[in-house]
Amino acid sequence: MTGYEFARHALEMRREMESVFLVLTIGDLIGAPVLPPIYTLRLLPYLAPEVARWKRQMARRKEFWEKEEYDLHGV
Amino acid sequence: MNSLVAVILGIVTVYLAYTRYARRIDRNVIQSDPKRATPATLYMDGVDFMPTNRNILFGYHFKSIAAAGPIVGAIVAATLWGWLPALVWLIVGVSFMGWASDYSAIVLSVRNEGNSLSAVAHRLISPRTRTVLFLFIFFYLLLIAGAFVGIMASVLESQPRTHLGMILLVMMGLLLGQMLYRWRIGLLAATVLTVGVTLAAILTGSLTEGAFKGFNEILNGITDGAPIVTYFDPTLAGFKGAEAQIMPSLLFWAAAICVFCYAGSVLPIWRMAQPVVYVGFWITALAMILGLTGAALGTLVKPEVAQFQIPAFKGWNPQLGPSGIMPLWPMLFVTIACGAISGWHALFGAVGTARQIENEADMLPVGAGSMFAEFLLGLLALLAISVGAKGSPVAAFANGLGGFISVWGIPLEHASSLAFAAFIVIVLVVTQLIFRVMRVTLTEWLGEVIPPLRNQHVASIISVALAILLVMTGTWIYLWQLFGAANQLMAALSLLLVTIWLASVGKEWLYAGLPMIFMYVTTVASILVTAYNLYFNVYLPNIVARRMLPAVGSGLMVLVSVLLVVAALLIGLDGWRAFVKYLGRPAPAAGPAPARG
Numbered sequence: 316m317t318g319y320e321f322a323r324h325a326l327e328m329r330r331e332m333e334s335v336f337l338v339l340t341i342g343d344l345i346g347a348p349v350l351p352p353i354y355t356l357r358l359l360p361y362l363a364p365e366v367a368r369w370k371r372q373m374a375r376r377k378e379f380w381e382k383e384e385y386d387l388h389g390v
Numbered sequence: 391m392n393s394l395v396a397v398i399l400g401i402v403t404v405y406l407a408y409t410r411y412a413r414r415i416d417r418n419v420i421q422s423d424p425k426r427a428t429p430a431t432l433y434m435d436g437v438d439f440m441p442t443n444r445n446i447l448f449g450y451h452f453k454s455i456a457a458a459g460p461i462v463g464a465i466v467a468a469t470l471w472g473w474l475p476a477l478v479w480l481i482v483g484v485s486f487m488g489w490a491s492d493y494s495a496i497v498l499s500v501r502n503e504g505n506s507l508s509a510v511a512h513r514l515i516s517p518r519t520r521t522v523l524f525l526f527i528f529f530y531l532l533l534i535a536g537a538f539v540g541i542m543a544s545v546l547e548s549q550p551r552t553h554l555g556m557i558l559l560v561m562m563g564l565l566l567g568q569m570l571y572r573w574r575i576g577l578l579a580a581t582v583l584t585v586g587v588t589l590a591a592i593l594t595g596s597l598t599e600g601a602f603k604g605f606n607e608i609l610n611g612i613t614d615g616a617p618i619v620t621y622f623d624p625t626l627a628g629f630k631g632a633e634a635q636i637m638p639s640l641l642f643w644a645a646a647i648c649v650f651c652y653a654g655s656v657l658p659i660w661r662m663a664q665p666v667v668y669v670g671f672w673i674t675a676l677a678m679i680l681g682l683t684g685a686a687l688g689t690l691v692k693p694e695v696a697q698f699q700i701p702a703f704k705g706w707n708p709q710l711g712p713s714g715i716m717p718l719w720p721m722l723f724v725t726i727a728c729g730a731i732s733g734w735h736a737l738f739g740a741v742g743t744a745r746q747i748e749n750e751a752d753m754l755p756v757g758a759g760s761m762f763a764e765f766l767l768g769l770l771a772l773l774a775i776s777v778g779a780k781g782s783p784v785a786a787f788a789n790g791l792g793g794f795i796s797v798w799g800i801p802l803e804h805a806s807s808l809a810f811a812a813f814i815v816i817v818l819v820v821t822q823l824i825f826r827v828m829r830v831t832l833t834e835w836l837g838e839v840i841p842p843l844r845n846q847h848v849a850s851i852i853s854v855a856l857a858i859l860l861v862m863t864g865t866w867i868y869l870w871q872l873f874g875a876a877n878q879l880m881a882a883l884s885l886l887l888v889t890i891w892l893a894s895v896g897k898e899w900l901y902a903g904l905p906m907i908f909m910y911v912t913t914v915a916s917i918l919v920t921a922y923n924l925y926f927n928v929y930l931p932n933i934v935a936r937r938m939l940p941a942v943g944s945g946l947m948v949l950v951s952v953l954l955v956v957a958a959l960l961i962g963l964d965g966w967r968a969f970v971k972y973l974g975r976p977a978p979a980a981g982p983a984p985a986r987g
Contacts, residue, residue, distance in 0.1 A: 318577040319446055320668070321570055323437075324660055330437045368435045375438075376509060 330372075337362065337369050345373055393696040393773045393794070394689035396477065397682070400769045404762045407485035412493065412758045419898050420497050422750035429504030430746050439504060441748035444756055451743045452760040453671060455492075455735040457820040458538060459728030459877070460768030461813065465775045465783040466870060467725045473776045474702040475722055480772065483723070483730025484765040487905035491881050493757035494888040494902050495736035499744030500753060507737055507887055514890050515968045519961055523883075524835050526957045527737075529950050530880065531828040533873040535853065536860030538821040539651075540869065543644035543861060545784050545814060547637075550602035555592035555811045556818070559673075560650060562588045563666030571660050584665075585672045592673065592811040593804045606639040613638055619862055621932065621940040636862060644861050647821065648854045654822030655829050655850045663822055670815040677795065677812035678770060684794030685773050695793030698776045714927040720916040723909075724874035729768025731909065733880025735761065770794075774809075788813060828853040863943025868924050872951060875916045879958050882909035886965045894972040914958055921951035 340358050342349045344366065416422050433439040442450075467476040495507060502510050511519040546552060562584035569575040569584075617635030654663045688696035707717045723730075747753055771787060778790025792806030800808075829849040837844040843852070860869060885906035892899035924944050932941040 319450060320664065321577065323440075324664060325571070327437050328660070330435075368433075371433060372435055372438070 333365070334369065334372065337365065338373075341366065345370060391473075391698040391702070391776075392689045392693070393685040393698075393777060394687075396769065396773055396776075397686040399477075399481065400766055403481045403485060404765065407489065408758060408762060411485065412489050412754060415490070415901050416493075416754045419892075419901060420494075420753075422497075422753055424749050424751040426750050428500050428747045428750060429744070430748055433504070439745045442746040443748070444752040447743060447746055447748075447752065447756050448759055450746075451756055452763050454738065454742065455728075455732070455760055456764055456767055456816075457728065458541075458813075458817040459732060459734075459874075460726070460764055461771040461787070461816065462537075462541065462870065463726035463729060463874065464768050464771040465787050466867065467722055468700060468772055468775045469783050470704065470708055470716060470725065471718055471722055472701045472703040473698060473772060475718060476726060476772050477769075479722055479726055480730050480765060480768050483726075484761060487881075487885075487909065488729075488731040488765065489758035489761045490902055490905055491731050491733070491885055491888075492735045492761040493754060495884050496744045496747065496753050496757040498888050498891055500747055500750065502891075504745045507884060510891065511887055514887065514894060515961075516964045519964055522957045522960050524831065526876070526880070526883075526954065526961075528828065528831045528835055529953060530873070530876040531824050531831060532853075532856055532860070533869060533876055533950065535651075535821065535824050535828060535857040537866065537869045537873045538817050538824070539644055539647050539857050540861040540866045541784065542647050542814060542817050542821070543640055544866075545810070546643040546647070547606065547640045548782070548785075549810055550606065551595035551599040551807060552592075552810050552814055553602045554595045554598045555588065555807070556814060558591035559588050559669060559815065559818075560662075560666060563669050564662060566665035566669060567661045570665070581668075581672070584669050588669055588673060589676075592807055595807050595811075596803065609639040609642050610637050619937070619939055621863065621928075621937060641862075644858060647818070648858060650818070651822045651825040652850050652854050655825040655853070656846050659826075663826065666822070667819040670819040673808075674812045674816050677791065677808050678767065680798055680800075681774065681791045681794040681809070682766065682770050684797035685770060688794055688797045692793075692797050695790075695797065696777060699778070700776050714923045715919060716923075717919065720912040721871060721919060723912045724871055724878050724916040726768065727874035727877045729765055729771075731878065731881050731905070732764075733877050733882070733884050735764075736884035737880060784810075784813060825850065825853055825857075859939075859943050860947065863928070863940045863947070868920050868928065868944075868947065871916065871920050872947060872954075875913045875920060876954055878909055879913040879917070879954065882906055882913055883958075883961055883965075885909065886961070890965060890969050890972060893969055894975075910958070910962060914955055917951050917955050917958075921948050924948050924951070 338345075338347060339349050341355055341362055343352070343355065428441070430439045430441040434441065464476055464480070467479075498507070498510060499505060505513075508520045508523050511523065546556070566580055566584045569580045570577065617637055618641055619636040620633055621636070623632060623634035654666070657663070685696065707715060709716075728734075743756060747756065770791070774787045774790030774794065775783065776790070778786045778788070778793055788806050788809040791809035791812070792802055795805035795808060796802045829846060832849045832853060833843055833846070842848045863869075885902050889899045889903040889906050892902060924947050928944040929941055929948060932938075932944060
């Protein structure tokens with residue numbers, strides 16, 4: 316229990332980096348094409364399990380206090 | 391009256407309110423369903439939506455909501471009206487209102503796809519409610535910042551033995567962040583080292599007391615002992631009011647706290663804010679557990695530390711300064727801002743906690759349970775001030791808590807040092823986070839209109855400067871009550887949302903509606919009373935004496951009071967319209983609830 320917030324914050328930092336990676340590789344799924352489609356298609360089988368979760372995360376409206384480094388949960 | 395009787399009263403309150411009332415509402419009104427999927431299980435992204443074990447979630451939620459509110463509030467209330475009204479409000483407030491507010495806010499979020507209160511308000515009431523809430527939040531944060539910085543600066547200035555502990559706390563916090571996130575050292579070893587060193591520094595603070603006292607004297611020597619600001623304090627001279635002074639040493643410690651908070655606001659959260667809070671949590675938990683158990687056992691083992699020293703009741707309207715009024719209603723109900731009921735719990739706890747609720751059956755123990763635990767914290771603070779009535783209110787609290795801790799065989803001098811440190815820690819760790827949120831709120835609210843505010847340093851410096859201005863007015867007690875009023879008003883608004891939601895889904899809404907009406911009327915009245923006190927007790931005397939800094943600060947606070955009332959009336963009006971609209975509609979047909987996979 317004592318280490319819960321550190322584990323959670325580490326997960327959040329990892330998720331943010333993954334989110335940036337996903338925007339770069341499959342960004343055209345949310346209207347932000349970055350990589351040429353040939354590379355996106357090659358990576359798609361590996362990224363497919365994350366697509367639904369990532370799209371929901373990107374589309375969800377966030378309050379200002381939930382943004383990266385601003386939130387207070389755990390502290 | 392003694393502490394054992396009060397502790398027994400507290401435990402009986404928690405048992406009866408939880409089992410007889412809260413559980414009945416959960417079962418018959420909310421009808422929580424363990425088989426129903428929660429947002430955490432539906433969306434499960436491993437970060438925002440993450441089903442979490444209820445025991446861990448309880449600890450996490452409690453740590454998020456427990457702060458200086460129940461402690462400082464109980465101190466001030468007991469000083470003004472006596473221990474009996476404070477005890478009655480703590481018991482009645484938490485039993486009928488506090489748990490309902492915290493629990494219902496979590497329910498509202500869980501049943502609305504994990505949306506925040508402001509997002510639900512946008513949909514259920516009106517879009518402008520969300521905008522008004524932003525405004526409300528910023529001024530609420532400003533009041534907390536001023537109140538907490540003010541009280542910490544005065545404690546640090548008057549208690550040089552706490553300085554070593556606080557300096558080591560900050561250093562150990564920075565070290566812990568580095569050890570965990572960069573050097574990847576295990577949590578247990580890092581905790582033992584950093585908490586151990588901080589505790590040692592707190593307990594041996596008397597060794598450096600002389601040096602820090604000399605440092606304060608050097609600072610005051612810069613102006614040859616002359617004050618920087620002289621102001622009229624209505625709480626001095628037995629509440630008749632007298633001149634008070636802000637010396638260079640007080641300003642230095644206020645500035646030191648603000649520098650710490652500025653750093654906490656702009657550095658990554660893992661670098662400073664989070665590890666400092668973690669180390670501070672261990673210190674505070676130790677002091678509170680030893681204190682609460684000592685309070686219960688003290689009557690039997692060491693009776694001299696457990697007998698109440700202050701009067702039970704000091705009057706319905708104690709005089710505060712030559713023109714001030716302090717009627718029991720409505721001021722008691724906003725002076726104890728947390729411990730009985732608090733809006734801040736609903737606002738933040740609902741978003742973070744609600745998205746981690748694994749099972750609807752966890753909503754009650756986590757939400758209501760945490761509020762009852764905070765009630766016990768407020769009760770402990772009340773016991774400490776009631777038995778240790780020597781010196782300033784904070785000193786009396788520390789002496790009282792130190793007395794309870796000493797029941798365990800720890801020498802009274804060290805026990806009091808630990809109690810002082812626990813108090814400062816609990817206020818300090820919240821204050822740095824408040825400046826972070828204040829900075830973000832300012833950017834969000836005005837960043838489009840005033841582009842420089844989008845810079846994190848500009849927004850942080852402005853937030854810090856405004857807080858220092860409030861400290862320099864010397865109107866701490868009114869600042870505290872204004873903060874309490876804003877906090878309780880947020881609770882009223884949260885209950886208003888819950889009431890409207892319950893009406894919209896055809897459920898019984900009285901258990902939330904009645905507390906909402908009481909808190910709404912009480913808090914608006916208290917803001918008006920505080921504005922009156924500020925204007926006649928502080929603003930006018932300072933204007934007459936041509937003390938511009940305190941006059942400007944108190945004038946600003948009068949303006950903030952008016953804005954809070956206007957914001958509350960706007961939200962209340964929109965809320966009433968929405969409530970009437972939903973009350974007239976037939977209850978929607980209940981669709982199939984999403985089942986847990």
